[in-house]
Amino acid sequence: MSVSEQESAALNVLKLRTEELTLKTEELKQTSISLLISNNALKSEEEQLARLHAELFDSNHELASVNKQVSETNKKFARTNIRFAQVNEELSEANKELARVNKELALANEQINAHEQETKDFISIAAHEFRTPTQSILGYSELLQNMFKEEVQKEAIRGEDSNSNSDCRQHVIQNQKDMALDAIVRNAHRLERLAKDILDVTKIEGMRLTLHKECFSLNEKIRNAIADATSIQMTEYTGNDNKNIKIKFESEEGRGNDIFIEADRTMIQQVILNLLRNAIKYVKEGGIITIMTQVSTQKKVEADARKKEGEGERAAVVKVKDNGSGIDTRILPRLFTKFATTSLEGVGLGLYISKRIVEAHDGRIWAENNSNGKGATFAFVLPCLVN
Numbered sequence: 001m002s003v004s005e006q007e008s009a010a011l012n013v014l015k016l017r018t019e020e021l022t023l024k025t026e027e028l029k030q031t032s033i034s035l036l037i038s039n040n041a042l043k044s045e046e047e048q049l050a051r052l053h054a055e056l057f058d059s060n061h062e063l064a065s066v067n068k069q070v071s072e073t074n075k076k077f078a079r080t081n082i083r084f085a086q087v088n089e090e091l092s093e094a095n096k097e098l099a100r101v102n103k104e105l106a107l108a109n110e111q112i113n114a115h116e117q118e119t120k121d122f123i124s125i126a127a128h129e130f131r132t133p134t135q136s137i138l139g140y141s142e143l144l145q146n147m148f149k150e151e152v153q154k155e156a157i158r159g160e161d162s163n164s165n166s167d168c169r170q171h172v173i174q175n176q177k178d179m180a181l182d183a184i185v186r187n188a189h190r191l192e193r194l195a196k197d198i199l200d201v202t203k204i205e206g207m208r209l210t211l212h213k214e215c216f217s218l219n220e221k222i223r224n225a226i227a228d229a230t231s232i233q234m235t236e237y238t239g240n241d242n243k244n245i246k247i248k249f250e251s252e253e254g255r256g257n258d259i260f261i262e263a264d265r266t267m268i269q270q271v272i273l274n275l276l277r278n279a280i281k282y283v284k285e286g287g288i289i290t291i292m293t294q295v296s297t298q299k300k301v302e303a304d305a306r307k308k309e310g311e312g313e314r315a316a317v318v319k320v321k322d323n324g325s326g327i328d329t330r331i332l333p334r335l336f337t338k339f340a341t342t343s344l345e346g347v348g349l350g351l352y353i354s355k356r357i358v359e360a361h362d363g364r365i366w367a368e369n370n371s372n373g374k375g376a377t378f379a380f381v382l383p384c385l386v387n
Contacts, residue, residue, distance in 0.1 A: 134195060138188035145181050197349040201338070204356045211264045211360060215385060218259040218316055219251055221269050222291055228269075229276040245280055245287050252294035259293055259316050260385045267357045268382070271365075274350040275320040275378045282324035283375070292319045295384060315363075316384035323375040327367060335367055358382065 279289045294317050334340045336355040341348030358365040358380045365380035
């Protein structure tokens with residue numbers, strides 16, 4: 001081979017070698033770029049891992065703190081459970097004690113109820129027994145009064161022939177007899193009324209109050225009650241005690257119109273009489289008691305008290321107005337309860353009985369001092385029939 005051929009072959013080889021080196025260099029360059037990219041990615045991942053590691057470290061620290069708090073809470077919870085168990089045990093003992101006390105209380109209540117029933121039965125029997133001798137005393141006392149009146153009349157006829165000294169002595173003796181008999185009759189009437197009030201209370205509280213309803217004239221019943229009250233005033237307030245009280249009757253319906261109600265005739269008269277008795281007790285000598293009736297409505301009566309308009313079924317309103325001393329403000333809130341009285345007469349049952357009778361008739365009763373400061377007005381309302 002010639003030199004030129006050798007050089008040409010060497011150049012070809014060198015050229016091929018150069019191309020191979022160029023390709024290798026390009027590959028290495030691409031590889032270097034890839035490695036650089038990978039290195040950057042790895043560096044980014046390393047930084048992210050570092051941050052995660054730091055965050056994990058902080059989280060672990062917080063978790064340790066939380067775990068510590070949870071541990072403390074668990075300890076407190078354990079102590080609370082122990083205390084709760086103790087409280088439950090104490091509560092169980094308290095419940096047992098409460099059950100025992102309730103059993104004793106139930107037994108005591110049974111004994112009290114039995115004793116109360118025995119007391120009511122005793123009062124009822126005693127009141128009945130009380131009325132029997134009272135009625136006997138009253139009957140014989142009134143008989144003696146009539147006999148003495150007849151004797152006085154006979155003595156007056158024979159007195160024309162007797163001397164003046166004897167007349168004077170007989171007159172004094174007769175006055176003493178009259179005063180004694182008047183006192184006996186007066187107190188017998190009071191005992192009779194007390195016995196009746198006690199019987200009425202036992203019936204009311206024993207749920208044995210029976211109404212015998214019928215249609216009747218309310219105005220007529222009021223006139224009867226006024227006559228009874230006048231008689232009572234003359235019987236129970238004699239001599240210096242006689243107050244000479246005037247009782248007037250007024251009806252807003254007019255003289256020719258009457259008011260009819262369906263109720264227990266005897267009980268309604270008892271209510272009216274109780275209110276008149278009450279007024280007589282607190283009115284001074286020469287005082288005036290006015291009893292008034294009118295037809296209104298249940299709702300209107302309620303509305304008048306509230307200063308509003310109202311309508312409803314027809315109702316009869318009865319008012320007893322006096323010019324006495326009025327109602328003591330201390331007793332006004334409990335006026336219609338048992339034993340509520342400031343008077344030395346009676347035991348305070350009349351108004352209580354009246355209230356229960358009126359309410360048994362689906363009515364209402366109330367009282368108030370008069371606006372002029374003199375006396376009081378007692379009133380009640382009952383359903384009424386058309387005139």
